[in-house]
Amino acid sequence: MTDRIKRDFSLRNQEEKTEFLQMTWCNTCMKEDLGMEDPQEYEIEGKIFIDGKCVKCHSVVTTELAFDDE
Numbered sequence: 001m002t003d004r005i006k007r008d009f010s011l012r013n014q015e016e017k018t019e020f021l022q023m024t025w026c027n028t029c030m031k032e033d034l035g036m037e038d039p040q041e042y043e044i045e046g047k048i049f050i051d052g053k054c055v056k057c058h059s060v061v062t063t064e065l066a067f068d069d070e
Contacts, residue, residue: 002044009041009050020050020063028059036061 009017017039024036036052043049048065 005043007041009039024061026054026061028057
């Protein structure tokens, strides 16, 4: 089992936080950009993820962060 390393989402700049919380995909609603609440950022095997709750249906939403230099 791979360890999940907790990260502090609140340390991100406001522009990043706003973008990550708005640009989402909800598998339950089957819609994009509904928004996310209660973000929890973590790292697994060098990849960074943010979990939260869909603003509309409150199902878990997971975003994997991808950076342009990868």
